[in-house]
Amino acid sequence: xxxxxxxxxxxxxxxxxxxxxxxxxxxxxxxxxxxxxxxxxxxxxxxxxxxxxxxxxxxxxxxxxxxxxxxxxxxxxxxxxxxxxxxxxxxxxxxxxxxxxxxxxxxxxxxxxxxxxxxxxxxxxxxxxxxxxxxxxxxxxxxxxxxxxxxxxxxxxxxxxxxxxxxxxxxxxxxxxxxxxxxxxxxxxxxxxxxxxxxxxxxxxxxxxxxxxxxxxxxxxxxxxxxxxxxxxxxxxxxxxxxxxxxxx
Numbered sequence: 001x002x003x004x005x006x007x008x009x010x011x012x013x014x015x016x017x018x019x020x021x022x023x024x025x026x027x028x029x030x031x032x033x034x035x036x037x038x039x040x041x042x043x044x045x046x047x048x049x050x051x052x053x054x055x056x057x058x059x060x061x062x063x064x065x066x067x068x069x070x071x072x073x074x075x076x077x078x079x080x081x082x083x084x085x086x087x088x089x090x091x092x093x094x095x096x097x098x099x100x101x102x103x104x105x106x107x108x109x110x111x112x113x114x115x116x117x118x119x120x121x122x123x124x125x126x127x128x129x130x131x132x133x134x135x136x137x138x139x140x141x142x143x144x145x146x147x148x149x150x151x152x153x154x155x156x157x158x159x160x161x162x163x164x165x166x167x168x169x170x171x172x173x174x175x176x177x178x179x180x181x182x183x184x185x186x187x188x189x190x191x192x193x194x195x196x197x198x199x200x201x202x203x204x205x206x207x208x209x210x211x212x213x214x215x216x217x218x219x220x221x222x223x224x225x226x227x228x229x230x231x232x233x234x235x236x237x238x239x240x241x242x243x244x245x246x247x248x249x
Contacts, residue, residue: 001025001026001046001047001112001116002025002026002044002045002046003020003025003026003027003028003045003046003047003048003049003104003112004027004028004030004032004036004039004045004047004049004053005017005020005027005028006030006032006033006035006036006046006048006049006050006062006071007028007029007031007049007051007078008031008032008051008054008055008058008171009051009150009163010031010084013029013041014160015138016049016105016108016190017029020174022108025112026057027063029060031054032054032056032057032060033054033056033057033058033059033061033065034056034057034193035049036050036062037062037065037066037069040066040071041069041071045073045114045129046073046116047073047074047075047076047112047115048066048073048074048076049078049080049108049112050062050063050074050075050076050077050078050080050095051077051078052077052078052079052086052090053079053080053081055093058066059077059079059090059093060090060093061093061161063075063077063090063093063094063095064093064094064125066094066127067093067094067123067125067128068124069091070124072120072121072122072123073114073120074096074097074116074118074120074248075094075095075096075097075115075238076095076096076097076098076099076111076115077084077098077099077100077107078099078101079098079099079226080098080100080101080125082099082100085112087122090136092125092136092137093125094123094124094125094238095120096115097114097115101171106197108214112141125137127159127162127163128162128172129145129161129165129171129220129221129222130207130221130222131144131164131207131211132162132209132220133225134155134158134159134162134202135167136159137192139155141155141158141201142205143201143205144205148200148201148237149200150161150197151196151202153178153179153193154165154193154196154197155176156178156179157174157177157178157190157193157194157197158201159177159178160173160174160177160178160196160209160220161174161220162220164217164220164227165219165220165221165222166220166221167219168213168216168218168219169187169216169217169218169219170216170217171191171217171218172187172246173217174190174218175187175189178190178193190218192216196211197210198205198210209222241249
């Protein structure tokens, strides 16, 4: 496979590049995040090996910018920083894996193979549908430039929608994604929370992004000008009672 190695420590970069070459891979080496952004956008790589400690822009920010630029090449972060908070920062920045230095070279090769099998699957760090943005790491939501405050359950439901834009989701699917597969919550509670979401992310902005799909459930789209809509809450009173019993809303 072809790898982009982003490492400013020259000796380590040579050792890793040589090891990759000896195992039949192609390794291109750059020493900064800025170079990585320029090269990764133009090159066809199977994996990016990204050091965290880089001059100027660090590895976390480099990874975030790669994902923001819609570069979906799998990323393995390499670092001597092994604290849990650092691993979380790397994964939340859009990395696919995290390998602590010093590492066994065979393990590096195995992790490269594992992430390369996933391919260039879109996995943005911030989910976007139209002018609606959701950050799973910070658990924040914005409509255009205005932040929207959601409860934990509303956030979970909106995240379920925004990870599958344009796809019609049944009430049972939404229950599983936002409440859990073993939840004993009635399916009409979904209608209540869809209403809550519409009141917070759509109606104040004269948008209709959460749509009812008759006979199926709901979907989220980029939205359009508000107008008459069937909000799908067939048994609103019963659903609101269920929502109160669920303890959120």
